[in-house]
Amino acid sequence: MEASRESVEAVETELLLEAVYRVYGHDFRGYAPATLRRRVLHTVQVEGLPSVSALQHRVLHEPQALGRLLGALSIPVTEMFRDPSFYRALREQVLPVLRTHPFLRVWHAGCATGEEVYSLAMVLEEEGLLGRTRLYATDLSASALEVARAGVYPQEKLDAYARNYREAGGRADFAAYFDQHGGHGRVVDRLRRPVIWGQHNLVTDSSFNEFHLILCRNVLIYFSRPLQDQVQGLLLGSLMPFGVLALGRHESLDFSPHAGRFSTLNSAEKLYRRVS
Ligand SMILES: C[S@@+](CC[C@H](N)C(=O)[O-])C[C@H]1O[C@@H](n2cnc3c(N)ncnc32)[C@H](O)[C@@H]1O
Numbered sequence: 362m363e364a365s366r367e368s369v370e371a372v373e374t375e376l377l378l379e380a381v382y383r384v385y386g387h388d389f390r391g392y393a394p395a396t397l398r399r400r401v402l403h404t405v406q407v408e409g410l411p412s413v414s415a416l417q418h419r420v421l422h423e424p425q426a427l428g429r430l431l432g433a434l435s436i437p438v439t440e441m442f443r444d445p446s447f448y449r450a451l452r453e454q455v456l457p458v459l460r461t462h463p464f465l466r467v468w469h470a471g472c473a474t475g476e477e478v479y480s481l482a483m484v485l486e487e488e489g490l491l492g493r494t495r496l497y498a499t500d501l502s503a504s505a506l507e508v509a510r511a512g513v514y515p516q517e518k519l520d521a522y523a524r525n526y527r528e529a530g531g532r533a534d535f536a537a538y539f540d541q542h543g544g545h546g547r548v549v550d551r552l553r554r555p556v557i558w559g560q561h562n563l564v565t566d567s568s569f570n571e572f573h574l575i576l577c578r579n580v581l582i583y584f585s586r587p588l589q590d591q592v593q594g595l596l597l598g599s600l601m602p603f604g605v606l607a608l609g610r611h612e613s614l615d616f617s618p619h620a621g622r623f624s625t626l627n628s629a630e631k632l633y634r635r636v637s
Contacts, residue, residue, distance in 0.1 A: 370398065370402070370412075370413055371394075371398070373412065373413035373414050373417070374394075374397065374398060374401050374413055375390075376414070376417060377401065377413055377414075377416060377417040377420070378390045378397075380417055380420070380421055381420060381427070381430070384421060385427060386565070387427075387431060387501075387562075388562070388564045388565050389434055391564065391584060391585050391587060391588030391591075392434070392583050392584055392585065392588070393582075393583055393584060393585050394585070396436075396583055397434070400433045400434050400436070401413060401416070401430075401433075401434075403433060404416060404429065404430055404433045407429075407433075408426065408429070416430070428504075431501075431502065432502065432504060435500075435501055435502040435505065436583065437473035437474050437500070437502055437505040438473070438579075439473040439474060439476045439477055439579070440476050440518070440521070440522060440525065441476040441477075441479065441480045441514075441519075441522035441525060441526065442480045442522060442525035442526050442528070442529040442531070443476070443477065443480075443525070443578075443579075444610055444630075445525050445526075445528035445529035445530075446528075446529070446629075446630060447529075447578075447607070447610075447630045447631075448480065448481075448484060448529035448530065448531075449529055449530045450627050450629075450630040450632060451481070451484060451607070451630075451632075452484055452488065452529075452530060454626055454627055454632065455574065455605050455607075455626065455632060456484070456485075456488050456490065458603075458605070458634075459490070459573055459574060459605070460488070460490060462573055463493065464493050464494075464495075465490065465493060465494040465495070465573045465574070466494075466495050466497065466570060466571070466572045466573055466574075467481065467494060467495070467496045467497065467572060467573065467574045467575070467576070468497045468498075468499070468570070468572040468574075468575045468576070468577075468599065469481070469496065469497070469498040469499070469576050469577075470499055470561070470563055470575060470576070470577040470580065470596065471499070471500055471501070471563065471577055471578070471579070471580030472498040472499060472500050472505075472506075472509060472558075473500055473502070473505050473509070474505050474508040474509050475498065475506075475508065475509025475510070475512060475558075476514070476522070477576060477578065478496055478498045478509065478556055479512065479538075479548050479552055479553075480526075480529075481496065481576070482496060482548075482552040482553075482555065482556065483526070483531070483533075483538055483552065484529075484531075486551070486552065487531070487532075487533060491551075491552075491555060494555055495555055495557065496555050496556045496557070497556075497557050497559070497569075497570065497572070498556055498557070498558050498559075499558070499559050499560065499561035500560065500561070501560070501561070501562050501563070503560055506558055506559075506560060509558060510558050511547075512547055512548035512552075512553055513542065513545050513546070513547045513548075514539075514545065514546055514548075515544065515545055516544050516545060516546060519535075519536075519539065519546045522535070523535040523536070537549075538552060563577075563580065563592045563595060564584075564588065564591075564592065567595070568595055568598050568599040569599075570599065571599060571600065571601045571604075572599055572600055572601065572604055573601050573604050573605070574604060574605045574606075574607070575596055575599060575600055575604065575605070575606050575607070576607045577592075577596055577606070577607070577608060577609075578607060578608060578609040578610075578612075578631075579609035579610075579611075579612070580592075580609070581593070581608065581609070581612045582609060582611055582612055589612075589617070590617060590618055590619070593614065593617050593619050594618075594619060597619050597622055597623075597635065600635045601635070602635060602637075603634060603635060603636070604634070604635050605626065605632060605633065605634050605635075606623065606632075606633045606634075606635065607630075607631060607632050607633075608631040608633070609631065610631065612631060613628075613631055614633055621637075622635060622636065622637050623635055623636060624636045
C-alpha cells in the first residue's frame with residue numbers, strides 16, 4: 362500500500378522541525394500544523410526543491426537556507442494602527458487605568474517590523490504618557506527586528522497607515538511623526554528613544570520583567586492549542602497584578618486554563634486584566 366502524498370509530507374515536516382530544533386534550537390514543533398504545512402511547502406517551491414526531505418538536507422547543510430526557512434515560518438505581517446478600533450479602546454479603556462502608575466513598562470511580544478510599537482508610542486505621546494513609559498519590543502525574527510529598529514517605512518504604506526490612524530481616533534498630524542527620506546518616512550527620534558528591541562522566543566525563552574501592559578497580537582494564532590496555553594502562562598507570569606493583556610482579533614482567553622486569572626475589559630478588542 363502506498364502512503365498518500367499528504368501523509369508523507371506530514372511526516373517529513375515533523376522530521377524537518379525536529380531537525381531544526383535539535384541542530385539549531387529553534388522550536389516550531391508546537392505551531393499549528395495547517396499554517397506550518399503551507400509555509401514549508403511554499404519554501405520547498407521557492408528553493409526549487411523536490412520535497413520537504415530535500416529542504417531538510419539543505420537547511421542542515423547550508424545555514425543561509427535556515428535563515429530563509431525561519432523568515433518563511435515567522436510571518437511578520439503587520440501594519441500601523443492595525444484594527445483601528447483596538448487603539449480607540451486602548452486610549453479610552455486602558456490608558457486611563459495605566460496613567461495612575463508613576464512609571465509604565467509595556468511589552469510588545471511578537472512585534473514583527475515594529476509598526477505596532479510605533480503606533481502605541483504615538484498614542485502614548487498624545488496622552489502625555491510616553492515620557493514615563495519604557496517599551497520593550499521583542500520578536501523571534503532577527504531580520505524583522507532589524508527593520509523595526511531602523512523605523513523606516515515606504516511612503517505608500519504610510520498613506521494607508523494615516524487612514525488607520527484617523528480611524529483609530531488620532532487627531533494630530535500623522536506625517537509629522539516621520540522625517541522624510543526620499544520616498545520613505547523615518548520615525549522621529551523621540552518615538553524611537555523609549556523602545557528597547559530584543560530577540561526573544563515566546564516558546565523557549567522565559568519571562569524577563571513585569572509589565573503593566575502586554576501586547577501579544579496575532580502571534581498565538583500560529584500556535585497549536587497546548588502551545589497557546591503555555592505561552593499564555595508566560596504572558597500571565599510577566600504581568601503586574603492588574604496589568605492588561607491585549608491579544609489579536611482572532612485570539613482569546615476563552616478555553617484557556619488561565620482564563621480564571623483574568624477579567625475581560627473588552628471582549629471584541631481582546632483586552633484582559635489580570636485579577637489574580
Ligand atoms: C503576524 S506578526 C504580528 C505582528 C504584530 N504583533 C501585529 O499584530 O501586527 C507575528 C509575529 O510573531 C513572531 N513570532 C512567531 N513565533 C514567535 C515566537 N515563538 N516568539 C516570538 N515571536 C514569534 C513572528 O516572527 C512575527 O513577527
